[in-house]
Amino acid sequence: MKKYDPKLIESKWQKYWEKNKTFEVTEDESKKKFYGLVEFPYPSGAGLHVGHPRPFTAMDVITRKKRMEGYNVLYPMGFDAFGLPTENFAIKTGRQPAEVTAENIANFTRQLKMLGYGFDWSRVVDTTNPKYYKWTQWIFLQLFKHGLAYKKAMPINWCPSCKTGLANEEVVDGKCERCGTVVEKRNKEQWMLAITKYADKLLAGLKTVDYISQARIQQENWIGRSDGALIKFPISNLQFPINYQNSNDKNYIEVFTTRPDTLFGATYIVVAPEHPLVASLLTISNSQFPISNKKEIEEYIERTKKKTDQERADATKQKTGVELKGLKAINPANNEEIPIFVADYVLASYGTGAIMAVPAHDERDFEFAKKYNLPIKKVVAPLFTIDVGPDRVRNDKKTVYRRTAYMLIKHWSEDKYLCLNWPKFNWNSGVIGGAEGNEDIVEAGKREILEETGYKNTRLLKNYGEIHNYFFAGHKDENRYAYGYQLIFQLENDEQLSTKEADTKNHNIVWVEGKEMEKFLNMPNFLYTWKIFQGKESECFSGEGVAVNSGMLNDLQTKEAKEKMISWLEEKNIGKRKVQYKLRDWVFSRQRYWGEPIPLVYCEKCKNKKYNYIFIHAFSNNSQHAFMPWLKNKLEAQGHEVFSPDLPNTDHPKAMEQAEYILDNVKLDENTVIVTHSHGGVVALRLLEKSGQKIKKLLLVDSFIRPEFVDKKRPDVEASDNYKFDFKKIKKNCQEFIILADKNFAVIPKLQSEEMAKLFVGKLIITEPVETHFRAKEEQEVLKQLENDGWIPLPESALPLELPKVKNYEPTDTGESPLASISKWVKTKCPVCGGPARRETDTMPNWAGSSWYFLRYCDPKNDKEFASADKLKYWTPVDWYNGGMEHTVLHLLYSRFWNEFLYDIGVVPTSEPYQKRTSHGMILAPDGEKMSKSRGNVINPDEMVEKFGTDAFRTYIMFMGPFDQAVVWDTNGLVGVRRFLEKVWLLQDKVVSGKSPNFQFPISNFQSNSNDKISKSKIDTLLHQTIKKVSEDIEAMRFNTAISQLMILVNEMSKEENISLISYLLLLQLLSPFAPHLSEELWHELGNKESISKSVWPKYDPKLIIEDTITIAVQINGKLRDTFDVPTEMTEEEVKKLALSSEKVQKWLEGKEPKKVIYVKGKLVSIVI
């Protein structure tokens, strides 16, 4: 027998697989597909470290097994190569990033091939290859054309010393990583992607996929849906008249709150330092608006600029803020005037950037209010409803409502408290007293103390406000709903009535030491009050309860109170229901060189171009309320022509008649833009069909193509047309279609809008209008869709827009992208008008290329599309995606967003890209730290493979520890795995039938019932148990226990004289996903001609895995006292009898009868004495 020489056999089989294209796949409809995906690596200069192979090996094991199970397996690999580290390295060494990247990819490829993975190398992708990023840019253009990309001023990190923008990573403790200067925020116009428009879809989609719960929960939290309300707080002392009905944005502050039920408790307003109100107040002259502390505010804002969002949200730090002195708001619930603060604990990026502060019921507001001495008004009382035990509320008893004082009474000098013990009801409480009629609750309390305990002189220490209690009062045989008040008293002295005079028939008076109180009190409300008094529970109550001191909301529980408040706000038009997401739009610009150029140009001429607008209004409109007069005014002010006719017969319209009316009165040309509303859409379609003249744009505002409405009540509209259109002709006559739909689909059904978008290949915008069905009010979205900001997308034929090769690509000192200084590249022609234009100089973030790479793998060489529909249909969705914990939020969410969008525009077949998601834990360096070049603790796999061989390395990586947890690298551990493989190698000597040329391959039907009947020996049982365990463990990613089971099997086999060929071949198959080279070698050595990867994965025989005897444990009072073996089929009675008769058990029983004997089948007998 040869010696086990990994180097020799590993390179031999790697060449064999490559030559035979063992792992290359094509679409094969006859087979079930399996798409296994791992996150493609960032090819850094340091090369692969031992952390990389963990997920790659795991998925290699899974896909090798799937392949043997008959699946058509796609397991691809690629490189995510744009990014900061390469760029910085290239700058430092004066080289080209492209050059460095190519080298790194070559090195990574060599290392990956060395590790023997079953990748389909013919499909490799590289995000920096123009043939790849052509499609990244193409997808961006689709996003842009569908209104999901927009420019917005966003703060960037700015180092005033280096004069460059910095990535968050380059900012350490608020200072520049390079020079240590304090980093500032600077505003810069950036491209944003409107991922927030997909918030609800991304949230809903999570319910349809199989993600590890951590990933799902993290994503849900990141999207962060909260249900609440927007509420307008009028500013009381500006000159504008306050009128809710016509309020405009100058005289109110709008807040978002999740607790509209606490509006009566809002005692001040806080706006974020970046809130537009603050800036506008500061620019307005002092004489007009008396802000007396303008300077203080300016200084405060200056200070917050230097903080990160994280520092600002840090609840441990003291909250700071400044009042806008001279300005007041009005709480619309009670018309009280309240102050307004600027404070940085409110973030501009969430909600409206302003909050109503309810210090009694929000911890942050509470802390702030304490610090600045602001009023705290309690409007929610905790509610304790007893629903278990003897005091539970009884449905068959009447409920009596009472005002009640719940009192804790401190001794006059010592730390002890006057308490009551109620023997009949098993209550331990403070003193309880009911109030009579309108009696003051504190007076009532004092009176009751006197009556019940006899103490005369009491002084109120604290009043913690209301607490409600709902329970069954046994002594009165009725349910009690107590409007409780939490009062803390102190006795002034020991002056007391004689006990006879006091009423003590139901309770005993007890003095309880302070430190015993928590144990003593057994009524939940008293315990709660005690904890507040001790400072163990916050006085601020942020939970749900019952509304109090809240006018019409009083007595309602939080849920109902919220609803009622929202209805009231909507009715009065001072607020409305609002779903708010924590998710923010995606900052898509980078001021860097090494990224995909954004394929847009800016054209001043196109921006200023004037258009001829035609407005086509709806059914039953007339000149009294003509179509969108506000829009006409705005567009005319910008210099456009607007034709907004009163159409004939609007009450009984005929679409064709109206279309002809327009054609008679206005001329269409290439600069014509038509805006329609509702029925106007039908008219516009007839117009386009008839005219034959090509126009610029058609904006369909909540329009339709069939007379089907949500309320189904418009006979005149149904009769207005036959609704048969020549869509081809219509499409040809208009360059651009925009469909604007009402999110609530209250008039026009959703399906119609979606259908139109598809028919016209148009941009579908779904938005929530100010007024349902976009009736008469000013709508920002309508204007936005008409305005031209001068950004022109490159035509598809101009893609890829390649990165220019330049010497100097360092960050500039203006904060602009390095590309901005290359004037040859920046200056270009407008693809629309041919005039001079300038290119966008920002590049895309690294996330872009990785947001869709899994789609490209399906069809990596296609130069007509990003991937063909057929191939996508066959391979997607990814069946199993494994990646790092560190990617469970951003990368996963971004790529889900892109895929969801591509699905919406009809170019990918599934809305969710990944069917299943798992995560691996990190491999830490031997020092327990993250491996990184800068720490100098990187372990290189080259070295390990050299020393131990690829198979040992792979097997060890899988054996190290639980796959989803972090593990520390330990090279010593490799020794054991190498020994294990040696053992497997040596076993070939024990194979009995030797090489058997007559053997039938494949060996899929090697079951106990085959001709080669395996007698049920100990080894066979173990072998089949191993088949079961390894199969199940691989599926559940419990690789470590799969391998330990193989070790157990091999150890047992080594003890045998002989082993059968069948057993050995089965062992090799089970081992092959982990150690493919060794298995392949031995497999062929024993006479097989085909690769082991083409053999059929073994199945276990259920009859063979059952053991003949089982061990039963005997516990006495939970402690193990004996064990014995019994035949598997023994009955419960027999086992119990056997257990009781055991000598050891008899000894522990000492002749006593056991109280209880519990039998757990096949496991143990538990005896209770």
Place this chain on the structure above:
RNA sequence: GCCCGGAUGGCGGAACUGGUAGACGCACAGGACUUAAAAUCCUGCGGUAGUAAUACCGUGCGGGUUCGAUUCCCGCUCUGGGCACCA
């Protein structure tokens, strides 16, 4: 600070759904083989007491539920990941 995980011998870890804690591997100790070493094989290996049988303690800490808790509940400590321009 907020969100999501983790903690078991000298070390990596195992333990199905609440049922014999420490499988498997490393390290270590003793022995066999060998002139010797390496390799290999055998034995032992949580702690304390005891020659032993055995007993008690033991899964980060403090409580609780249970016949029985590494596993469930409450309250902490330490630690890993993420926090929107690292990938």
